[in-house]
Amino acid sequence: MINVGILGSTGRVGSLLIDDLANDEQARVAAVHVFDKLTRQVPDGTVVTNDMKVLLDSSDVVIDFSAPAATEALLTQVVENGEGKPLVIATTGFNKHQQNLLIEASKIVPILYATNMSLGVAVLNKLVALASKTLSDFDIEIVEQHHRHKVDSPSGTALTLAEHAANARDLDLDEVRISGRDGQIGARTKNEIAVMALRGGDIVGRHTVGLYNDGEFLELNHTATARNTFSKGAIKVAKWIIGKDPKLYSINDALGL
Ligand SMILES: NC(=O)C1=CN([C@@H]2O[C@H](COP(=O)(O)OP(=O)(O)OC[C@H]3O[C@@H](n4cnc5c(N)ncnc54)[C@H](OP(=O)(O)O)[C@@H]3O)[C@@H](O)[C@H]2O)C=CC1
C-alpha cells in the first residue's frame, strides 16, 4: 500500500482526496496536515499533524491542495533539510519566491506540479499551443470562471494556458498579458493576450481560450463538472511519481502526452 500524506486535508479538494483514497486498492491516507483543526473523520491510525516534517516522515508521497503559504512551508522543510518525499503540488497562486522554492526542492525530491490535474486540460494545453501557432493572426483572449470561494485570480490553469499560447508565438507572457479593460483604452494591440476572471456560485472550473479573426473565430473550452476530477487526477500522478529521480515534472510526463 502506498502511504499518502495530504496537505490541505480540510479543504474542498483535500476532503475529496480522503474520500477517494478510502476506496483505493493501491493507496491509502497515512497522514494529514491540519492547519487549524480537524473538521472531519479520518481513517483509524492516520497521523494528524501540523508539522511538515512529521507529514513527510509519515508518507511515501505528499499531495498538496492548500494555499501558497502552506506549500512554501512544505518546500522550505525539504530544502532546509536536504531530504523529503515525492511531492504532487496542485496549489495555485505562487509568488516568484515560491516558484523558485519549487525549483530548488525539485533538485532534492521528485515534484510534479500541475495547475490543473484533469486529463482534459492537459490535452487543452496542447491544442492551445497548436492553435496559437497555426492561427498566428488571430487575437487570443482567455476567460476563466470559478466558484465564489476561490481566492487567487486569474486561475493557475488560465495562466498555464496563456503561457502555452504565448510560447507558441515566441512571446513573453509577462510582456503581453493584460487582466482587464476599462475606459478609453484604445484599440486592441496585436500581441496582447487577455486573461479575464469571473467568480460566482459553485462553478467547479471553466476555461475558454478564444482565437478571434475577421470572418471566423475558434473557441476551445474545458469545463470541470465535478471537483473529484482533480483529486482523482492527483492520486493517479502520485502513484506515478514514486521512485522517480529528483526533477520538476509536468502532468504531461505522468500521462505520457
Ligand atoms: N491543480 C488543480 O487541479 C487544482 C488546484 N486547486 C488549488 O488547490 C488549492 C486548494 O483549493 P481548495 O481545496 O478549493 O481550497 P480550500 O480553501 O477549500 O482549502 C485550502 C486548504 O489549505 C489549508 N491551508 C490554508 N492556509 C494554510 C496554511 N498557511 N498552512 C497550512 N494549511 C493551510 C486549509 O486549512 P484550514 O481549513 O484550516 O484553513 C485547507 O485545508 C487552491 O490553490 C486551488 O487553486 C484546486 C482545484 C484543482
Ligand SMILES: O=C(O)C1=N[C@H](C(=O)O)C[C@H](O)C1
Ligand atoms: O480553485 C479552484 O477551484 C481551482 N483551481 C485551479 C486553478 O487555479 O487553475 C484548477 C481548477 O480550475 C479549480
